[in-house]
Amino acid sequence: MFRLTRWLAPTATARAHCDLPCGVYDPEQARIEAESCFRIMEKYQANADETFRARAIGIKEERAELVKHHLDVLWHDYFKPEHLEAVPNLHELFWNANKQVSKVKASVDPADGRKLLDLINDVDAAWKATGGPGKTRVAGRPG
């Protein structure tokens, strides 16, 4: 019987899964990584050593990828269609911010890094306008 059951048992498992979000979101995660990009761009400009510069570009690439990840999590998981009432330009804002991350990846000009920080400020304002600090942090945003 056991052998028959084993013979009949499926050989693959398909999922029909859902998210299991922790519900904690804060644009600060994206901002810290974006600040890393900005500082690395400044350091790149201040140092002509080839090895230093190569490493700086590699680190900036990693950090920029993290910015994209954190922005995407906010966009897909935190923001909901009803938030468009409070922030009508929400999608354009995230579109521009993610485009700017791509620019930061390809650039070593700190001005591009600064522009990304400005866009993350706008994302932060959208998060606050939709009640983010009270809803998504355990005790509001510290500080």
Place this chain on the structure above:
Amino acid sequence: MRPAIEPGDWLLVDPTPIHWQRRGSIVVFREPDGDALAVKRVAAGPGDRVPFADGYLELADDEAWLMSDASAELTAAAGFGEPIDSRRYGPVPVDLLVGRAWFRYAPFRRIGRIGRIGHGPRLSDGIGPAARGNGRV
């Protein structure tokens, strides 16, 4: 995919289809954003229009819009977040189709054909504008 499919159901999957099945069919496919094997229902097929943000997406000749049966409200009531389907990863190309789930052969008390729902899931049910894919807005 409750109540159509319960966790632990054993399904027979017809691997022969080379085109997306009719709306309402349950299909097994590879998720576009992770390659995991998944099971969802065809909500819209090639050439169909899917409500999206303030407009619509028109699916290409090889694309389908796949959705969970459960609504976001139902999954939230069970303690989960939103269903992970085309609202998350956008239209699914036919290359990722594995087959059509058509029969449940275990558990014993639930043996039977897996039916097609006439119109499939409600397309307007919470299609988030954040969903992105290869379709065109």
